[in-house]
Amino acid sequence: MSMFSGKTVMITGGTRGIGLAGAQHILAQGGRVIASGRRNESLSPTDDCVVVLGDVGDPVNVQVLAAAAERAGGLDGLWLNAGFARVGALEAMTAECFDALMATNVRAPALQLARLAPLLKPGASVVVTASSSAFEAAPLVSAYAATKGALLSMVRCWAASLAPRGIRVNAIVPGPIDTGFRGFMGEAAQVQFERAVVEQVPLGRAGSAHEAAAVALFLLSAQASYVTGSQYAVDGGLVMR
Template identity: 55%
Template structure:
């Protein structure tokens, strides 16, 4: 397949997990990718694994200066045909444990960052480009320990719906990926025992009775980034094994 032949795709948070799986497949389908990340080891590994034409950039979506740096670094890459706003992180805790510091940290990374990235990179998008925003099934689960994280991911859904209306005049499509439990390192911040208990509980609620793979989630994102979804915008696509049936 050559769905991405001649296309330039940018993936924030693309050095591991779903984003990295997507980057490798885009290259295999003829595209060029630019990926961002923060972890030095993953940045180095991505540089080795992706093609020589790829850009691997250290970038923190929570920092305003890094948003400008990203735009400048992407100028030689050329006009952007696909922008996948995938970077983010999670923390869990009770509603009573939320602090102003924790609120600001996760909101800056998961909401402020994508909002400002879109604002800055919009001028570098080709007319007819596609934008994919990674939210989470946590938005709809109502889990007791994820109120702050779920709030950030719900905000992304609202942002994307407005972007779909605002950018339609340029024929730019905006859609949301809603991953459920995916086998990635995303919950690395949790102690091993707690993480395993949490994941076992969540998987027990899934009709398909298993977690998804990064490749399965990336496949849906790539459908949305490609011309195969040319009449799809303002939509949400759940990749969650049936966990959230809305």
């Protein structure tokens, strides 16, 4: 029997990149998915696949997600995956950029879990997508790195808070993953940036969305039933250097 057969999993940022890869795997394994995103690239809405379009940075969006979870009869898994990055010199930081990063990458998952926690079934699993940027000390991503460091701190607190209900909370820490996540930089700048990062990866390459999603799916599944408050690097060895 598939490890997601009969299970309902919500994935924010589930319509593209790592989240989309995870959604596709869960559906293929007999599970039900509620995927949220700004736009839908390739998920076809069905009885087993609900797509919720919207901006997770808008506090109203969490009520839409909660309504979808209630209609599904609760959640067996919740993957807080949505986020975005901006790069720039320290001196170029603006209040608008900082607030936007915090709203989407920190406030949104915190409010989502606060609202959705009562809808998590006993023994459910929560996975949070952080980033190796929290450990890299890269000069151009200080605010983004701060948001992901904040997530890692909250994961441990959330794990302690939900443990009495048998609910596990863990984080994945992706490194350079080939998803087009840095497309906002422009093609030339993106190639240069990613080449510089990949040169530091012991395995010598970027990872795929499916490789990163596989670790999240492990944590969402019953196979990780004794794992909570942990963070799993999916970075080709980048942060061990």
